[in-house]
Amino acid sequence: MVAALLLTLVSAAPSATAEQPAPSGELQRAFAEAAAEYRVPQSVLLGVSYLQSRWDGHGGAPSVTGGYGPMHLTDARTALAGAPHHSHGSEDARGDAARAPRTSDATAVEDGGTLPARLRTLERAAQLTGISPERLRTSPAANVRGGAALLAAAQKRLGVPSDDPADWYGAVARFSGADDSATAKTYADDVYDVIRSGQSRTTDSGQRVALPADAGLRPDTATADGLGLRTVDQGLTECPRSVACEWIPAPYKEFGAGDYGNHDKGNRPASQAVEYIVIHDTEATWDTTLQLVQNPEYVSWQYSLRSSDGHVAQHLRLKDVGWHAGNWYVNAKSVGLEHEGFLVSPDAWYTEAMYRSSARLVRYLAKRYDIPLDRQHIIGHDNVPGTLPSTIAGMHTDPGPYWDWAHYFNLLGRPFVPTAGPGASVVTIRPDYDDHRPVYTSCEKPGDTCPAHGSGAVRLHTAPDETAPLVKDAGLRPGGEDSTNGVNDTGARASTGQQYAVAERRGDWTAIWYLGQKAWFHNPRKEPTAVGARASVVAPREGLTEVPVYGRAYPEASAYPAGVPVQAVTPLPYKLLAGQEYVTGGRTPGEYYWATTFDSSHHTVVRGKEMYYEIQFGHRVAFVKAADVRVLRR
Structure with a gap:
């Protein structure tokens, strides 16, 4: 039995009291007013918010670490206990028919311990501003004020009064909530990179926000030296310098009757090539994830990534083989990355900090092992095949349809762009993540409709008609039943970046070859959900x-x-x-x-x-x- 604090979100749905979307331009004004009120450089306030949320408000719904609003103010006491990711379903994470299935009796129970400060920043913002916690959670403008107050308090504590953005590096590092200096500084480096490069986008509430580039800005990094944070044990870590990485080893332990856990020793790449990087979500909080991977009777993966600040923990040497993908062939030739998150909570959003940290780590691994940066080698756990007919139905489905593959590959430096004309024989799936909102069910209760949310997956039909049945998956449903809209049903789903050969076109519909059949999806010329590509086919x-x-x-x-x-x-x-x-x-x-x-x-x-x-x-x-x-x- 593993005792651990789990903070699974109460509900993926936005708060009933969340404010309605404001007119375009109002959020930009809120940043300007909060910056002036608390004497925080506006570029710093905008840069921090971008790294936390990309300025989105998520309708008042919390992130995977209980963070709210554009500034990701954390209030993790709204959370409940839940079950760990690898205990879900019937998948044997090891996926090796030569051995008995790797099962785990690891369960999680709520622990009433004190939450760390990084999970209680909304409480502190309420004290500093006098704004109620409810309003800080639900009002984007109030949330921005709360974030500005926290930054100003951090700067005051450092004793460096200044209007120069270069002097706020230490305050930004403090805002990260990281308890180690490497992660705090990496976070601050990312914020200043955003400020130097500039950003602009339309948020999830239709707000247009812009941060002008300040290419010549050079922060005073010495201002972070006095934060008093711990130094992480880098141990045997294998990470790029641009990622804050800590060594928290998974145990290699024999515990009787020829059984051992929770991974296998190897000699990669001398013994065999590393060809895949598998993207997972944890379905558990950070603390729980670390406790599980350190349990010798559980399963294992190479890296875990924290949502709040992008901190990375490495658990296995890259030469060794983790038990994570449910397919032994893939395990033996892959590296597994677990991201703090919840598949069935679409608004339990991932921070920009974690996406960026993950992308830097993947770029490093891809270069080290010469892994192509494409969707047949950078795959989700939900893209790993079952090993046998009997294992297909039990395969895991994370990170699911809400992982933003388009944004992720932009960060990898490999955006999904057309490489052929609109009439090409191959297409790359590429819907507009924010605007593409297919209906999913069973996020909270079986059959219930999930909250509307952006998605990188398109649904596949048996005919060029929205009312036509979805294509069948003979492995998932040997009885011949139709696929469903269930959030965990992968039977009729094509995901951003995946490429397929075109079987036919009719008007605004395109058919691809998929599981041995024609599969149709809506692909209008003016708002395409796929673009032309050149590729090798078999x-x-x-x-x-x-x-x-x-x-x-x-x-x-x-x-x-x-x-x-x-x-x-x-x-x-x-x-x-x-x-x-x-x-x-x-x-x-x-x-x-x-x-x-x-x-x-x-x-x-x-x-x-x-x-x-x-x-x-x-x-x-x-x-x-x-x-x-x-x-x-x-």
């Missing part, structure tokens, strides 16, 4: 009417040495049919990492002659044998 080789599809790329039986049991190469309940094409992420060898003993000297990488192609087959990726297909350039 199709059945001449003479074949259908090709088996696999959830893992394992070697042929003859490749296994004595003492290593042959792993079945079992087709999934799908077919790639003649006349269909699927975008490929590249050619990969059949490999299996045999690691079922605590003594890693017995671990073996089995590599065969059989080659595979990874393909974007449905919402999840899949594999086909190279001998079964031909590759075409579209």
